[in-house]
Amino acid sequence: MPELPEVETVKNGLQSLIVGKTVKKVGSNNPKSFPNDEVEVEQFLVKVKIIAVRRRAKVLMIDLSTNYTLVVHLKMTGQLVFVDQKQRFGAGHPTKSLIGDLPDKSTHVEFTFTDNSHLYFNDQRKFGWVRLIPTSEVQNLAFMQKVGPEPFDAKLTPQILQKRCEKHQKSKIKAVLLDQSVIAGVGNIYADESLWRAKLHPARLTETLRPKDFVNLLQAIRESMSLAIQKGGSTDRNYVNAKGERGNYLDFAKVFRREGLSCERCGHEIIKIRVAGRGTHICPHCQKIK
DNA sequence: CACTTGACCTGTCCGC
DNA sequence: TGCGGACAGGTCAAGT
Numbered sequence: 001m002p003e004l005p006e007v008e009t010v011k012n013g014l015q016s017l018i019v020g021k022t023v024k025k026v027g028s029n030n031p032k033s034f035p036n037d038e039v040e041v042e043q044f045l046v047k048v049k050i051i052a053v054r055r056r057a058k059v060l061m062i063d064l065s066t067n068y069t070l071v072v073h074l075k076m077t078g079q080l081v082f083v084d085q086k087q088r089f090g091a092g093h094p095t096k097s098l099i100g101d102l103p104d105k106s107t108h109v110e111f112t113f114t115d116n117s118h119l120y121f122n123d124q125r126k127f128g129w130v131r132l133i134p135t136s137e138v139q140n141l142a143f144m145q146k147v148g149p150e151p152f153d154a155k156l157t158p159q160i161l162q163k164r165c166e167k168h169q170k171s172k173i174k175a176v177l178l179d180q181s182v183i184a185g186v187g188n189i190y191a192d193e194s195l196w197r198a199k200l201h202p203a204r205l206t207e208t209l210r211p212k213d214f215v216n217l218l219q220a221i222r223e224s225m226s227l228a229i230q231k232g233g234s235t236d237r238n239y240v241n242a243k244g245e246r247g248n249y250l251d252f253a254k255v256f257r258r259e260g261l262s263c264e265r266c267g268h269e270i271i272k273i274r275v276a277g278r279g280t281h282i283c284p285h286c287q288k289i290k
Numbered sequence: 291c292a293c294t295t296g297a298c299c300t301g302t303c304c305g306c
Numbered sequence: 307t308g309c310g311g312a313c314a315g316g317t318c319a320a321g322t
Contacts, residue, residue: 001315032298058316075316077300106300125299127316143317171293180317188315237301237314277295278315 002074003058004151004185005228006239006247010080011055013242014062017082018119022049023064025112033108033123036132044068045132057147057184061138069135077106077238078121078128085116098235099244124238146181151221156183162214165206173209174202175276177221186221189234189249189256192281193224196255201287202275208290227252255281 002010026041028034036045044066052063060080062070072080083102102120103110109121109130121130138144148164149156161183168176176182177191186194195202197220200213209217233239233247236257240246250257254264259272263283273280 003316073316075298076314123299124301125314127298168292175293178316279313 001076001187001189001236001239002078002233003187003190004055005190005225005249006233006241007055007058007060007074007185008229009233009241009247010074011053011060014053014060014080014082014119017242018050018062018113019053020050021113021115021117022047023111024114024116025110027110027112028108030108030126032126032129033121034130040132045070056144057150057180058187059143063135067135068132069138071131071133071138071141072121073128075123075125075127075129077124079123079238079240079244080242081120081122081240081244082242083118083120083244085118098238098240098246143180148179148181148183150184151186151218151225156218158211158214158218161218162209162211165209165214169205169207171206172203172276173200173206173217174278174280176206178276178278183221185225188278188280189236189253190221190224190228192256193228193254194220196220196281196283196287197223199286201289202280202282204289224254255283257281 023045026045045064045068049065050062051065054061054063058073060072062072064070081099081102106122106124107120108123108126111119164182165176174191174195177186177194194217198213198216200217228234228249231247231249231252232241234249235246236250255270258270259281261270262268263270263286266283266285268283268285270281270283273282
């Protein structure tokens, strides 16, 4: 669920909340969530200062003064939540509906800083992970090697997007957008939102798209994602930012989770279908297969 | 080789 | 009320 706008929002939050802090203690209850052994953690993470937080695609990178980096993938239900030592979630707190007192049963990694504040990695479904690796090796991770351009990279043009999509002529355009090697950071929410904005049916085969479609599509991806970043991302079920707060983009969504409501462009009813194995939201009038 | 489906997990919702 | 099954979706491995 966390896609580019959600991970970007977490990154921005962490930059102001944890950069400059020194790690005092690290605990984990699940080797799948945090596979590093105690020796590595003790040597390269404990008593170590956080110097930067970065994002590439849907991956977060927390750089440390030891030239090691904590690489984090939230996958579907992962959360990275910072809690000041005096702060309490729960009753009365605006985020109580999504987060209670931490740690809880979904907490798999707990970082304690020297000022007794905490960073919690929570993940209901345990698909996400945190890994400690040398900073110089981040770019060598298989995922980093094959991931495509960032949507907001000025060097990415509609022509380049078209060329990257052309490797998947027989695939449905939605499946291609979800392929991280084609373009970075698009997931189910912003694929649907972008295809609506570009007036393209998600099941259209890539080979049927024309140059103008890629102009519209790239613009649509950028518009939906920049609005989403502005609104703090989308909270469908689990997503929260680094302060434990939900995002508001879904109040502004055009089709995602809006089945049964009317399309704001033409008034026809938005429907939910299945494309490329994913729940998919479209306006059947604006988005035709042709 | 190109493309699709299943596995990884757990919580929630729906129908019986 | 309880229970089984479908569903949610990011990514990789396995299958067609």
